[in-house]
Amino acid sequence: AQKVTQAQTEISVVEKEDVTLDCVYETRDTTYYLFWYKQPPSGELVFLIRRNSFDEQNEISGRYSWNFQKSTSSFNFTITASQVVDSAVYFCALSEAEETSGSRLTFGEGTQLTVNP
């Protein structure tokens, strides 16, 4: 069965600091997809990124970057020069290609990020 672990329950930083959110996953599938979602206080989960298991190239989008390492089953997320608006709960999630229910996601427990001014 698949599992996603986000060991950091809460992280607090000061604005402009860099911060990395860790994500470790378990799956028996060779083909799978990894996601990051952001959940601000409004409650709506906002999609940030999707990667498939065959693409280990790291990705950068503005202040966000993602480091996918199959060898350690990790998909870490770094925010550079953090801002107060980055404060939210961040979820890492996994979906398996063989899963019968479409894009069914298995979520981690989430990391509450607080960026202080």
Next chain:
Amino acid sequence: GAGVSQSPRYKVAKRGQDVALRCDPISGHVSLFWYQQALGQGPEFLTYFQNEAQLDKSGLPSDRFFAERPEGSVSTLKIQRTQQEDSAVYLCASSLLGERAHSPLHFGNGTRLTVT
């Protein structure tokens, strides 16, 4: 708006009451999911629809939970004889493509259910 809409935003029910939670997905989206999110936890899968067909209901915690999407658009999650452990945020999500596409999900703001 163009996003996923859920109603009501908040629902308080007395133990034993039945509740119905509504989800309006993005127009034209084939896939629709329901997730349950307990306080301080990640969302957990409940059920999945592709158009009007309920392809997976393996995540529904008991036979008190029932979901439908009769015309392939709006969906309703019904909980009968609510219990305190049903208290959670119920999230609806939709995506444009069908199963195995693994396309990003668009989530609604959720319905926060409190059972007293």
